[in-house]
Structures are given as structure tokens and as C-alpha cells.
């Protein structure tokens with residue numbers, strides 16, 4: 564079965580996410596067609612969504628203006644999966660701590676933008692992630708940290724004693740950029756481990 568993966572293409576590592584989800588699909592016996600989302604009307608066609616990093620202020624503004632934000636809410640309400648990374652995690656949070664970012668409240672977490680400080684603007688860390696046997700080479704770029712998590716949120720990874728990867732229902736959020744290493748395990752974890760994508764709504768071709 565071919566799955567349709569939508570990458571919100573307002574900003575960020577769009578092609579890298581496309582490659583990672585294709586690779587993850589391959590390992591799990593699925594062909595994946597990747598479509599880029601810049602306007603409304605595409606999200607409803609997608610079995611799964613990827614929300615890259617970038618600047619959460621800009622992504623939030625465009626996602627709301629283009630009507631993509633409302634469609635993402637419907638996507639999640641239907642139990643379809645999403646992987647949101649870095650600024651994507653900020654957008655899906657309940658509270659970004661910054662009024663310029665109108666969040667979607669699809670993950671019951673409060674985040675702090677750029678939480679790892681200037682001197683560590685960007686770093687790579689071998690991260691233990693729940694569900695993965697070996698550490699994941701996690702690249703953090705001006706990453707947010709998660710300050711608090713609601714009851715329904717499972718913490719998948721922590722760094723510096725702060726959650727940096729979470730799952731709530733069909734939504735996985737990471738503060739780091741799993742698309743930047745040729746390692747599709749986090750994409751697999753988000754979309755295939757539970758078989759959710761496979762049981763999608765049948766709109767994938």
C-alpha cells in the first residue's frame with residue numbers, strides 16, 4: 564500500500580523529512596509518496612504529516628493564514644499520525660511561552676523556545692529514546708525544551724533532565740532534528756511501530 568506523507572513546507576528541512584519517511588516506509592514494506600504542503604486542501608489527502616523545524620513564529624503565522632492549522636487539527640482528531648520536530652513541536656504545543664506563536668494545543672506540553680542556551684545553540688547528542696535499542700544521534704539546533712507535560716503525554720527521551728521527545732496519541736514531537744542524520748528510526752517510531760499509518764483512513768493510494 565502506498566502511503567501519502569505530507570510535509571508542511573513553509574520552512575525547514577522539507578526534503579530531508581521526505582527522504583527519511585521514504586526510507587522508514589521502505590524498511591516497513593510501504594511505498595511512500597511525499598507531497599509538500601503550502602496551502603489548504605492537501606492535508607486531508609495525507610495519511611501522515613511531518614512538521615519540520617524553522618522559526619515557529621513564521622510557521623505559526625503561515626499555517627494559520629493558509630488554513631493548514633485547522634486541517635492539522637482535523638487530521639489529529641481523526642487519529643492520523645504526525646511527527647513534529649523542533650519548531651514543529653513548538654507549534655503543536657499547548658504553550659510556547661511566546662505570544663507571537665499561536666500554538667495548536669495538539670500536544671499537552673508547555674515548551675521553552677531556545678532553551679539550551681547560546682553557548683549550545685547547536686549540538687549533537689547520543690540520545691536514549693524509548694522504543695529504540697541503540698542511542699539516536701540527535702541534532703539540536705536552537706532547540707526548545709519541554710517544561711511540563713500533561714497526563715496523557717508519554718516522555719520518550721530526556722536531555723539535561725528535560726523532556727525532548729514525547730508522544731501523545733498519534734502525535735510525536737521532538738525538540739531535535741531526526742531528519743538530519745541518515746537514520747530513519749525516529750520516523751519509524753512515529754509512524755510504523757504502532758501500525759497507525761497502516762490503518763490510516765484509506766485515502767492513501
Ligand code: GLN
Nearest residue numbers: 616617618619649650705
Ligand atoms: N529556535 C526556533 C524557534 O524557536 C526553532 C529552531 C528549529 O526549529 N531548529 O522557533
